[in-house]
Amino acid sequence: MSLEIKNFTVELRKDNASSINVTDDLYLKVDEGEVVSVVGESGSGKSFLGLSILRLNPSHISNIISGEVKIRCKSQNEEIDIMKLEPEKLIGVRGRLISMIFQDPNTSLNPVMKIGEQITEAILAHKKIPKKEAKDIAISYLDSMNIDGKSRFASYPYELSGGMRQRVMIAMAMVLNPCFLIADEPTTALDVTTSLQVLKLIGNIRKKSNIGVIFITHDLTIAKSISDRTYVFYAGHVMESGNTEDLINNPMHPYTFSLIKSVPSLSADYVPKQKLFTIPGFLKKDDFSKGKCRFYSRCFKRDDECLRDIPLKSFTDSGQEARYVRCIKVNNV
Ligand SMILES: Nc1ncnc2c1ncn2[C@@H]1O[C@H](COP(=O)(O)OP(=O)(O)O)[C@@H](O)[C@H]1O
Numbered sequence: 001m002s003l004e005i006k007n008f009t010v011e012l013r014k015d016n017a018s019s020i021n022v023t024d025d026l027y028l029k030v031d032e033g034e035v036v037s038v039v040g041e042s043g044s045g046k047s048f049l050g051l052s053i054l055r056l057n058p059s060h061i062s063n064i065i066s067g068e069v070k071i072r073c074k075s076q077n078e079e080i081d082i083m084k085l086e087p088e089k090l091i092g093v094r095g096r097l098i099s100m101i102f103q104d105p106n107t108s109l110n111p112v113m114k115i116g117e118q119i120t121e122a123i124l125a126h127k128k129i130p131k132k133e134a135k136d137i138a139i140s141y142l143d144s145m146n147i148d149g150k151s152r153f154a155s156y157p158y159e160l161s162g163g164m165r166q167r168v169m170i171a172m173a174m175v176l177n178p179c180f181l182i183a184d185e186p187t188t189a190l191d192v193t194t195s196l197q198v199l200k201l202i203g204n205i206r207k208k209s210n211i212g213v214i215f216i217t218h219d220l221t222i223a224k225s226i227s228d229r230t231y232v233f234y235a236g237h238v239m240e241s242g243n244t245e246d247l248i249n250n251p252m253h254p255y256t257f258s259l260i261k262s263v264p265s266l267s268a269d270y271v272p273k274q275k276l277f278t279i280p281g282f283l284k285k286d287d288f289s290k291g292k293c294r295f296y297s298r299c300f301k302r303d304d305e306c307l308r309d310i311p312l313k314s315f316t317d318s319g320q321e322a323r324y325v326r327c328i329k330v331n332n333v
Pocket residue numbers: 012022040041042043044045046047048049061285
């Protein structure tokens with residue numbers, strides 16, 4: 001069972017005359033039971049990528065230029081390329097083969113519909129079973145998310161806490177037993193304690209159902225706690241990918257290095273009370289342009305050689321898992 005994305009390029013139309021590739025020449029793979037993180041700062045294109053995988057970005061702003069998103073799902077006995085599906089077949093794939101937990105549960109749940117009915121509706125959209133049976137399944141999934149399904153079935157989203165709403169979203173994403181889950185910053189809107197509970201739940205789901213998870217986050221400490229492998233993403237490009245622990249212990253790309261250095265608990269050379277390290281400047285629309293390294297404007301190692309498109313290269317040492325890095329000066333970060 002695996003999800004493999006190859007040569008995936010999706011453009012965002014800025015206006016009639018111009019566009020940028022917010023996902024550019026992407027390669028990403030998730031195996032059965034594996035959690036991979038997509039880490040990058042706000043605006044780097046993480047949500048756009050998640051939505052593009054499910055072809056959920058509206059067609060008036062986004063256009064898939066190239067690539068494949070192949071899902072091999074043993075439990076459902078299916079193998080498909082989402083990019084090749086007829087639009088009317090997409091609805092039968094979303095939720096059943098691959099699900100997504102959206103960034104903000106407050107805007108993703110229907111505010112005027114009882115939560116139990118929202119989950120029941122999702123089940124009935126895919127399964128021809130009696131409504132009573134679907135309702136029982138919805139209750140059992142709420143129970144599995146530590147929400148009392150019977151008493152909370154008729155609650156409206158506004159009657160629940162933020163953490164409960166996020167767990168309802170997870171129940172809804174899991175209710176059709178998908179092979180893959182995309183979790184888009186599912187803990188961003190939550191306090192630290194609730195966030196830990198949600199992370200634990202996702203970890204338990206992975207163990208119990210053996211599904212593959214793409215976990216989108218801006219937080220490397222979360223990536224470290226939850227994922228087997230990590231893809232570091234900046235302005236639509238994978239900058240570095242590899243085993244999460246190796247990548248954090250030995251970053252090869254200046255962006256990964258800088259991200260780690262700006263998180264005191266991950267940075268080996270942090271001295272208490274010293275001024276925190278920050279990456280200069282901020283991510284701009286121009287960083288998505290072609291003809292230069294996308295991290296150029298903020299990189300401490302840049303020079304004129306970086307003013308060209310930079311390919312992703314493999315730096316696999318013997319015995320180690322493959323590391324891919326998109327930088328021409330990798331050896332002395
Ligand atoms: N629907 C949209 N309309 C216009 N611009 C968008 C839309 N979705 C994404 N973008 C732009 O694409 C870039 C990436 O956004 P996004 O994927 O939301 O970033 P992230 O999730 O990493 O914070 C941003 O510059 C954002 O403004």
